[in-house]
Amino acid sequence: MLKLIVKNGYLVDPSQNLEGNYDILVENGVIKKIDKNIFAPEAQVIDAKGLVVSPGFVDPHVHLRDPGQTHKEDIESGSKCAVAGGFTTIVCMPNTSPPLDNPSTVHYVLKKSKDIGLCRVLPAGTITKGRKGEELSDFYALKSAGCVAFTDDGSPVMSANVMRRALELCSQLGTLVMNHCEDDTLAYGAVNEGKLSALIGLSERPPEAEEIQVARDCILSLRTGGSLHIQHVSTELSVEIIRYFKEKGAPVSAEVNPHHLLFTEEELLRSGANAKVNPPLRTEKDRKALISALLDGTIDCFATDHAPHAPFEKGLIELSPPGMIGLQTALSCALELYREGVLNLRKVVELMSTNPARLLKLPFGTLKENSPADITIFDPNKEWVLNEETNLSKSKNTPLWGKTLKGKVIYTIKEGKLVYKD
Secondary structure, three states: OOEEEEEEEEEEEHHHOEEEEEEEEEEOOEEEEEEOOOOOOOOEEEEOOOOEEEEOEEEEEEOOOOOOOOOOOOHHHHHHHHHHOOEEEEEEOOOOOOOOOOHHHHHHHHHHHHHHOOOEEEEEEOOEHHHOOOOEOOHHHHHHHOOOEEOOOOOOOOOHHHHHHHHHHHHHHOOEEEEOOOOOOOOOOOEEOOHHHHHHOOOEEOHHHHHHHHHHHHHHHHHHOOOEEEOOOOOHHHHHHHHHHHHOOOOEEEEEOHHHHHOOOOHHHHHHHHHOOOOOOOOHHHHHHHHHHHHHOOOOEEOOOEOOOOHHHOOOOOOOOOOEOOOOOHHHHHHHHHHOOOOOHHHHHHHHHHHHHHHOOOOOOOOOOOOEOOEEEEEEEEEEEOOOOOOOOOOOOOOOOOOEEEEEEEEEEEOOEEEEEO
């Protein structure tokens, strides 16, 4: 019988309303016992004194670029980034080449991730065939193949009728529709519409491009009863719309990316194309509204939107593809809000682990007895730098490159197996 004890750590588990100094006993990949002082002489011991012990992090929004664009990232390099960031489960987006719109491509992802054996990689299937926004994918076949949600991420579903039918189907299947809410007829530019875009003379993505689709999809969710997840919320009005429909009883959830909490559009002046994302970085007023939405539960979870691009692709802002890497830096970003007194540790763990697992109806995000032993152990005060030596991604497109960050994962355990050690 394989045994592991995590001793002397400060345990934070929102799923059990549990916080304090506890030991964890793991046997054969599951949590066997949590107590103040566990003695098992034959077990491997991890001393977590001075460290925070939490359920393994869950990321509902990751781009692995595999198959088709493995010069940017692949399942192996992305999995290494994930476990270094404390993530034991990630949901990979289907905007690959070919897209994840058929069972054979889904099986490829699942088999490759299983062979690698680091984090759990769960595919999201496409809402529409080829991500063209026209004909629905075979949701039943994709779910049977292993998809845990459906999205055309990277592209919005422009047809209200297609989105309505997708929500109706997912209501029957008991799964999520996740939408990239940006109206393509408005969101054709590179940066947020405002003073900065006027100053630097770049094409614009106005906030209403997001807000119009958020409102449309929330209405459809309310009317159909289909579970809707709004990806990468970025504006104050989007937050107000989501809050309104949640109060009306719509089965709506939402995520926010660390970069929308950490940066404003002014970061483009410092970091250039590495600060270009879709939806774009917004204003300080929007950033504060997102933080308030975390506190009152309007926004349910963090999601990295880890979006690697090769260095040669991130040149001119106007011409470069949007996105930044974020799996290894997500915890450091979340802990910035902790140090500012905005979030406590419980809320950080809830947003990075318990809530995304709950939304996806996964049996993770918890340290309850008999649950899978997915455990993240981190030092909230350890300083480190993301650079050529520490970066595990094939890409390095982030404004945080070369910066001193605070908060570092020390151990990541998946199903009782140590998959990362700092």
